[in-house]
Amino acid sequence: MEAAGRLFFAPGSMRVSMDDLARELGMSKKTIYRHFPDKRSLLTAVLDRQFAAVERTLTAAAEDAEGQPFDVRVQRFLIAAGTELERIGAAQLATGRGGDAMLRQYVEQRVDAVIYRRIDDLLQDGHRRGLLSAPPELLGEITRGALERLFTSRLPYELDWTAADLLRATVDTVLYGAIRSTGPAFDGERLGAVIPTARDDEKEVSP
Numbered sequence: 001m002e003a004a005g006r007l008f009f010a011p012g013s014m015r016v017s018m019d020d021l022a023r024e025l026g027m028s029k030k031t032i033y034r035h036f037p038d039k040r041s042l043l044t045a046v047l048d049r050q051f052a053a054v055e056r057t058l059t060a061a062a063e064d065a066e067g068q069p070f071d072v073r074v075q076r077f078l079i080a081a082g083t084e085l086e087r088i089g090a091a092q093l094a095t096g097r098g099g100d101a102m103l104r105q106y107v108e109q110r111v112d113a114v115i116y117r118r119i120d121d122l123l124q125d126g127h128r129r130g131l132l133s134a135p136p137e138l139l140g141e142i143t144r145g146a147l148e149r150l151f152t153s154r155l156p157y158e159l160d161w162t163a164a165d166l167l168r169a170t171v172d173t174v175l176y177g178a179i180r181s182t183g184p185a186f187d188g189e190r191l192g193a194v195i196p197t198a199r200d201d202e203k204e205v206s207p
Contacts, residue, residue: 001042001045001046001049003021004021004042004043005049007020007021007024008021008046040102043103044103050088051114053084054084054088054115055114057080057084058080058081058114058118061076061077061080062077062118064076070125070129070131071175073122074122074123074171074175075171075172077118077122078119078143078167078171079167079168079171081115081147082147082150082167082171083167084115085111085115085151086163086167116140116144119143120136120137120140123139123140123143124136142174143174146173146174147170150163150166150167150170151163
């Protein structure tokens, strides 16, 4: 599985075959098939191993941040999650490496279970404690979109930033916003996010 992970998920290895793996290992395909009936089952086993490592990393990150302020907990978890997603090449896997639709769906399900559900739980906890100014569901969608887009973007090359720098900037933007106030308060109040309480077309309109 270690050899399969290195070979199948290395950059540029879109069409690695079981023959390629057998050559890498110096053994026949028959030997591999004694343990795995086909390529898909081998890839699934490799992915299970990778996501188990991701889960251990995220659990450790959450435990290390225990007792810290809420924004620190979110920041550390998101940076750990983004780093792990990049490490395993989750964005490339989910968008079709190997051309297997079932594997793509499997990767999406594992990323959702191991990473995004934990992010959602963390944001829901902040909402219950009155620490969020926007709905946790909205913040969850923004976070998911930012992480996934970041790993397929050319921004690291265009801005000459490392992926870690971009990830930190993304996390800080999600947590704190990007606009710094430069003027006086408006009518004594700072402008904030406007959270609608009801749809306009659901309200009664008086003549």
